Amino acid sequence: MDRKKPHIYEFHLHLYGCFTAQDLYEQGQLLGEFPRWEWFASEYEAAWGKFPTWYWDKKNGLEILTSEVTLTQPASFAQFQSAFNLSIALFPAVPEDQTPARIALERIRAQGVYYAELRMVIPFYFSHAQAQIFLRTLAGAFSSACTENFQPRLVISLPQGPPSALEQQYSWVREAMAQDSTVAAMLVALDFCGDEEPHPPLEKQDFFQRAHADNLKSGQPLRFYYHVGECFSKIGMQNAIRRIWQTHRLGVDRLSHASALAIPPASYLGHSIQETVQERLSHIEFLLESADWLRESGCVYSLDELRKEQETLGEKDPAEILARVISAHEVEQTHALQQAVVARLRAEEAVIESCPSSNWILSGISRLEDHPLPALLRSGLCVVMSSDDPGIFQTDYEKEEAFCREKLGMSEEELQRLRENGDFIFHVITNG
Numbered sequence: 001m002d003r004k005k006p007h008i009y010e011f012h013l014h015l016y017g018c019f020t021a022q023d024l025y026e027q028g029q030l031l032g033e034f035p036r037w038e039w040f041a042s043e044y045e046a047a048w049g050k051f052p053t054w055y056w057d058k059k060n061g062l063e064i065l066t067s068e069v070t071l072t073q074p075a076s077f078a079q080f081q082s083a084f085n086l087s088i089a090l091f092p093a094v095p096e097d098q099t100p101a102r103i104a105l106e107r108i109r110a111q112g113v114y115y116a117e118l119r120m121v122i123p124f125y126f127s128h129a130q131a132q133i134f135l136r137t138l139a140g141a142f143s144s145a146c147t148e149n150f151q152p153r154l155v156i157s158l159p160q161g162p163p164s165a166l167e168q169q170y171s172w173v174r175e176a177m178a179q180d181s182t183v184a185a186m187l188v189a190l191d192f193c194g195d196e197e198p199h200p201p202l203e204k205q206d207f208f209q210r211a212h213a214d215n216l217k218s219g220q221p222l223r224f225y226y227h228v229g230e231c232f233s234k235i236g237m238q239n240a241i242r243r244i245w246q247t248h249r250l251g252v253d254r255l256s257h258a259s260a261l262a263i264p265p266a267s268y269l270g271h272s273i274q275e276t277v278q279e280r281l282s283h284i285e286f287l288l289e290s291a292d293w294l295r296e297s298g299c300v301y302s303l304d305e306l307r308k309e310q311e312t313l314g315e316k317d318p319a320e321i322l323a324r325v326i327s328a329h330e331v332e333q334t335h336a337l338q339q340a341v342v343a344r345l346r347a348e349e350a351v352i353e354s355c356p357s358s359n360w361i362l363s364g365i366s367r368l369e370d371h372p373l374p375a376l377l378r379s380g381l382c383v384v385m386s387s388d389d390p391g392i393f394q395t396d397y398e399k400e401e402a403f404c405r406e407k408l409g410m411s412e413e414e415l416q417r418l419r420e421n422g423d424f425i426f427h428v429i430t431n432g
């Protein structure tokens, strides 16, 4: 093994986000027409206010595709999702087809990555039998791609809801692992991703309890990752910070993004947020329960006022939307909450996956100096860096480092620390 060149780890990738614009263009050429174009085009129109171009009869079709479905500037989560949809439309998952996984794995291998974890969903319309074949097919593609210099692993992103779908897919994953040694070797973790705002993490308390118990008794432990505090334009930063803490307490191994821990709250001054009565009640409950440790960290608020608010809200419909504009006072309170939660997470050795380009594009910030990564790292948290959807964001690990150096003003020592954290996490993964 060549020790002069340090290993590159990509702990946070989405398999369908690894296709390049070129891959998408070529796949469209190969297919000619494809049935999901209509779906992609209508979702795209809803998010961007314009229809996408039909790229394959244009002389500069690849260029237009690149400009329409890869992202380099701030965008909303809906816009991102609608761009991502082109991959789903062009590469519909077929249970026994290894092609999408092979293409994605080849792109990551060619970037010089040593260890990569790629997240993939099981299509919601798959039957039990199709899901079993699909998991074996994926694991087979991962296993065949393994070499001395490239170690890819599979992560399944479970549905955020409804609970019955989550339970069903979870049991399918466990079954596939128990029955197939390649699945057991390649599938290393479960993840939650997608639109986080409608899904408070505490909804999954029972699920996590069971999954941790299964880990103890099955002899095939799975790790847990969770996208949280990444996009929170509706619920606002306070709720996002609380949710990060609650997700950590569910016993996850890594918090994906957790940008709300480090973006300066002042960057959202004057923004309007919309939270449900239920969300606000959860937050009040958290503030009341956590009053002691929050106060010790300088987070001060009136318990009497919170109890009064709790009483008033208790009479309302939990689904009712409460709208407010973020005031200077809320900015101050949010800052204190951020500091308190960061201190606890640091003490409890939480691990954060930060994805620089992705966070710049999707966090709702408009100034590079508000980017969460430098502050996350400088706060002493264990942060690893990854590229999330390198195809969509036109990036890879080394380009992410260049972004950190050139756009975020991070030092070589800081980039080195991110790599060392990667080494450390890889060591934890391989040695338990």
Ligand SMILES: [Zn+2]
Pocket: 012, 014, 193, 227, 256, 388
């Ligand atoms: Zn992600």
